[in-house]
Amino acid sequence: MRGRLVIAAGALAMALTPGTGWAAQDSDVQATGSHRADAPVSRDDSRAGQGVPGYELVRLPNANVPNFQRRTVYCPAGKKALGGGAEARGNSAILVGSFPTDDGRGWIGLGRQTTTDNVGISVFVICANV
Template sequence: MHLKRLWAPSLAVAACGALAAALVAAVPQAAGARAAAPADIPGYQIVKLPNANVPNFTRRTVRCPAGKRAIGGGAEAQGADAILVGSFPTDDGTGWIGLGRQNRYGDVGISVYVICAS
């Protein structure tokens, strides 16, 4: 059971990546069209909130610079038996929130990043 719990997040991420690749491949594109690269997205920037230990279930929030909006993001829970509980955009769309917990400890390491654009 413990081994399944350790591998489940990795399998879910791999499955989501494979699904996204299949969806992108299935979308017809005009001749000569290409996917947008970071350089093609006005104001593209990744902002990271480095790992810090916080009490279990404490939200950590990273924000885009003024004038930019979140177009994606993510979070990572670090530590023995760490579990990422949530990773989602802020209500106003200018940042990203991450939170987690550890079963055996009262605090957890959380890092959060947001992908921003103008």
């Protein structure tokens, strides 16, 4: 049943956010502290989520990290993830995974490149009061 809820939440999030798609990220920001202070998380509470209480899109900007390293972005306190995604950047970049955190408060992504030992990964999570 949980799998169906995740898929349904992701579908809802994508329906509410034009131009977004599924993607991944590569390092656990809160657990590892790998999120750099000079690369702030951006937030967008634009009109895209009208009608969804507390709608907010939180982004973790692109950063080069070792292949297969997870990156995680979290919703603000009191909000849950409805969906999310990530992007692997580079000439031979491959998005390996994109999925919610176990507690439902964020989104995880990871990737790799076939020709180098690091990959550029950006991640986003769609949050709301649920």
